[in-house]
Amino acid sequence: MKPSPLTIRNLSVAYRKKPVLRDIEFEAPEGKLIGIVGPNGAGKSTLIKATLGLIPRLCGEVSIYGEPYARQRRRVGYVPQRESVDWDFPTNALDVVMMGRYGHLGWFRRPGRKERAIAMECLDKVGMSAYADRQISQLSGGQQQRIFLARALAQDADLYFMDEPFVGVDAATEKAIVALLGELKEQGKTVLVVHHDLATVEEYFDWLMLLNETIVAFGPVERTFTPEHLQTAYGGKLTLLGRDERSALILG
Structure with a gap:
C-alpha cells in the first residue's frame, strides 16, 4: 500500500506550558488541495511549523x-508567512528562486545554467520574470509573495505547505496563487494551505481541516464545510449566511 504524503499521529504542542495543539491525528490524501482554517490562535501555523x-x-x-x-x-x-521573512536581506528575486534548487544540487555543487533556466521559468509562471534582477526589498508585498511561490515551484516538491499565502496580496497575486494551486493539483501534488477567508473555501480547496487546538473535522469540503462544524470550531464568533449568498461567513 502506497504511504500517505503526510501522516501525523498523537501530535501535541505547547507554548510556555499552554497547550496549542492536542492529539492531532490525520492522513493527508495524495493530489488534493487541503485548506486549514480555524479562529485566531487555533494552532494553524503551529501545525505546519x-x-x-x-x-x-x-x-x-x-x-x-x-x-x-x-x-x-x-x-x-x-x-x-510573508511577515516572517527578512525582506531586507541583500539578494535579488532570481537568487531567492534558485534557492529552491539547492536540495537537488547537494552541498558542493553551485547552481548553473540549468538551475537558472528553471528559476526563470518559475518566475515567468507567477508573472515575475521581468523582476529577476530586482532586490527583494524593492518589491511590493504581492510581488514578494509571488517570488516565494516561484521558489516553491522551483523546488519541484511532492508535498507543499503554504502559510496564509493570500494574506495582504492584491487581486492579481491572488489570481496567480489560485492558478498555481490548480497547476500543482494537476501534477498530482499535495498542498496544505493555512487559510483565513471562509468565503473562498469551496472555490479553492478539495479537502478541509477545521482546527481549534484539536481537529474539529477533516475530509472533503462538501462533508466538512458545514454550519455545525463551523460553529464548533469558531464558537459564538461566527454568523452564517445562506449558501445562496456565496457561502459568506462573517466573523463577529
Missing part, C-alpha cells in the same frame, strides 16, 4: 511518504 520541525513538539510522530521528515526534505516545499 511542528510538522516541519521548526518548533518543538511535546509528543507525536510525523511521517512524509512513510519516512521521517529529515529523510524527505527534498520532497517538501514550504511557503512561510
